[in-house]
Amino acid sequence: MRFDIITVFPHILDSYFGEAIIKRGVKSGKIEIFPHDLRDFTHDKHRTTDDTPYGGGAGMLMKIEPIAECLDEIIKKSPFERKEILILIMSAKGKLFDSEKAEKWAKKFSQIIIICGRYEGVDERVVKHLVDQEISIGNYVLSGGELGAGIVVDAVSRFVPGVLGNPASLAEESHNSQALEYPQYTRPPIFRGWKVPKILLSGDHQAIAEWRGKKIKNFHS
Numbered sequence: 001m002r003f004d005i006i007t008v009f010p011h012i013l014d015s016y017f018g019e020a021i022i023k024r025g026v027k028s029g030k031i032e033i034f035p036h037d038l039r040d041f042t043h044d045k046h047r048t049t050d051d052t053p054y055g056g057g058a059g060m061l062m063k064i065e066p067i068a069e070c071l072d073e074i075i076k077k078s079p080f081e082r083k084e085i086l087i088l089i090m091s092a093k094g095k096l097f098d099s100e101k102a103e104k105w106a107k108k109f110s111q112i113i114i115i116c117g118r119y120e121g122v123d124e125r126v127v128k129h130l131v132d133q134e135i136s137i138g139n140y141v142l143s144g145g146e147l148g149a150g151i152v153v154d155a156v157s158r159f160v161p162g163v164l165g166n167p168a169s170l171a172e173e174s175h176n177s178q179a180l181e182y183p184q185y186t187r188p189p190i191f192r193g194w195k196v197p198k199i200l201l202s203g204d205h206q207a208i209a210e211w212r213g214k215k216i217k218n219f220h221s
């Protein structure tokens with residue numbers, strides 16, 4: 001899976017992507033992540049990516065031209081067909097991102113391009129004409145789309161075969177199969193008097209599986 005992130009802060013996620021599972025996924029070639037500096041697609045001295053909103057109002061809006069140019073170039077250089085590419089814009093008013101989307105996208109697409117807004121948001125024509133989906137990562141307003149892009153990259157990557165060391169861990173996880181994960185414990189068996197449930201120390205795998213089954217909180221209950 002290839003990810004392209006369009007942003008005015010191309011290094012803001014370097015530290016997160018440079019560690020742990022994402023780092024290993026990149027190293028093994030299962031995923032690729034390319035940040036694109038939106039300012040490289042401007043043509044004025046000040047490398048302007050924002051402007052005042054028509055009709056007035058507080059703050060600045062991201063302009064459509066640099067975003068469109070950047071998108072055109074990414075698509076032109078892509079080894080994939082357009083139908084294998086998903087173009088997203090991060091937006092507080094978008095559809096909520098969830099595990100189902102992450103899994104579906106990992107299976108269906110070879111490249112995901114994510115546009116990150118800043119300031120008061122983005123010229124609505126970007127949403128209407130240039131992207132496939134407008135995605136929110138939660139019901140709150142962030143200062144920019146980059147953290148959301150990082151979340152999408154992380155959650156989708158986990159469904160890319162070979163990214164997780166142990167694929168079995170994916171099957172049992174919270175939100176996969178519509179269930180929240182059962183509570184888990186590790187050593188020591190007692191800490192400050194707080195005990196690990198006895199059944200987990202019993203070695204009785206069937207009883208443990210039943211206990212876990214009961215502990216899973218189904219979304220529908």
Ligand code: SAH
Binds near residue numbers: 135
């Ligand atoms: N004026 C906008 C908020 C802009 S916040 C509004 O009221 O909806 C600036 C940018 O941060 C947005 O363009 C978007 O890219 C990003 N952003 C903010 N909240 C987000 C969320 N919940 N999910 C995804 N992206 C978000």
